[in-house]
Amino acid sequence: MSPKISEIEHDALTEIINMAVGRSAGALNEMVGQEVTLSVPRIKILGESEIATEAENMLAPPLTLVQQDFGGAISGLSCLAFPEGNSLELVRLILGEEISPNEIVDLEQEALQEVGNLVINSFLGTLANEFGVSISSDLPSFRKKASIENVFGKSEEGKGIILFIHVDFTLKQENISGYLILTVSVATMSALVELVKKYVALMT
Amino acid sequence: MTGTILLVDDSKVSRMMVKRVIAEIIPEATIIEAAEGEEALAKLAENHIDAAILDFHMPGMDGMMLAEKMKGTNPSLRITMLTANIQKEIASRAEALGIGYIAKPADKEKLGPFLKP
Numbered sequence: 001m002s003p004k005i006s007e008i009e010h011d012a013l014t015e016i017i018n019m020a021v022g023r024s025a026g027a028l029n030e031m032v033g034q035e036v037t038l039s040v041p042r043i044k045i046l047g048e049s050e051i052a053t054e055a056e057n058m059l060a061p062p063l064t065l066v067q068q069d070f071g072g073a074i075s076g077l078s079c080l081a082f083p084e085g086n087s088l089e090l091v092r093l094i095l096g097e098e099i100s101p102n103e104i105v106d107l108e109q110e111a112l113q114e115v116g117n118l119v120i121n122s123f124l125g126t127l128a129n130e131f132g133v134s135i136s137s138d139l140p141s142f143r144k145k146a147s148i149e150n151v152f153g154k155s156e157e158g159k160g161i162i163l164f165i166h167v168d169f170t171l172k173q174e175n176i177s178g179y180l181i182l183t184v185s186v187a188t189m190s191a192l193v194e195l196v197k198k199y200v201a202l203m204t
Numbered sequence: 205m206t207g208t209i210l211l212v213d214d215s216k217v218s219r220m221m222v223k224r225v226i227a228e229i230i231p232e233a234t235i236i237e238a239a240e241g242e243e244a245l246a247k248l249a250e251n252h253i254d255a256a257i258l259d260f261h262m263p264g265m266d267g268m269m270l271a272e273k274m275k276g277t278n279p280s281l282r283i284t285m286l287t288a289n290i291q292k293e294i295a296s297r298a299e300a301l302g303i304g305y306i307a308k309p310a311d312k313e314k315l316g317p318f319l320k321p
Contacts, residue, residue, distance in 0.1 A: 110216050
């Protein structure tokens with residue numbers, strides 16, 4: 001973790017991220033009506049130029065992606081990614097058995113944007129509430145046949161440091177899996193560190 | 205019991221899911237849909253609406269701004285925000301405006317008390 005934060009601050013950040021991930025899983029569970037299991041969030045501090053490599057090591061294209069930029073007290077990029085075969089099955093779960101296969105294909109984009117909106121905003125909302133700040137987000141955008149590099153690989157190489165959070169989730173009954181990835185921008189990393197320090201100070 | 209409900213959300217899928225929940229709570233309800241704020245205001249002006257369910261995050265006018273405009277013309281209209289944005293700030297703004305706040309996804313337990321107070 002960053003040398004700029006102490007062990008207890010690292011623990012606090014991990015705990016807040018765990019809460020946020022739990023809230024996202026809860027929202028997805030309510031939406032699809034079945035248990036959602038999660039990996040322990042992987043939290044890394046990376047150089048900007050390392051992000052695409054890191055993501056590519058975890059996720060094989062083609063992927064279906066829902067992407068949402070966020071700003072306010074902290075800014076960055078969040079992304080919900082599914083292996084392509086999984087996304088239509090998830091849409092079927094959300095819309096119910098009465099929807100025809102053609103309708104599922106037609107509604108895939110809107111359905112996955114709604115899933116992304118719910119999962120990502122549950123995550124960001126928990127961070128905002130715990131830190132006592134406001135975080136706004138753009139409307140979700142959608143990509144098919146994409147790679148993570150399409151989303152995160154565009155930043156110019158630099159020496160900036162980015163917080164990279166990666167969580168795997170699985171819908172047990174349907175064997176559907178996906179990934180939540182969030183990066184905090186270089187510009188607001190120091191703001192995030194300050195928020196963590198204040199959070200810890202309030203607890204001690 | 206609420207008869208005619210205005211459902212405002214830019215996501216067709218979200219509207220489909222909410223309609224399913226409304227039908228479970230009030231099978232005979234009439235649901236009028238709008239995908240954005242201006243369309244919602246026009247439908248409010250054209251119809252007798254008993255209650256309105258608004259998404260917060262929409263292109264153009266957001267749900268809070270829309271609720272303010274609706275309250276301006278229909279002060280007694282029952283309105284709730286239905287949003288994925290779980291930030292306390294949004295819930296507080298809804299409370300200050302005198303409208304409800306429900307976190308997505310909608311279900312019978314959450315929407316029931318609003319639709320059948």
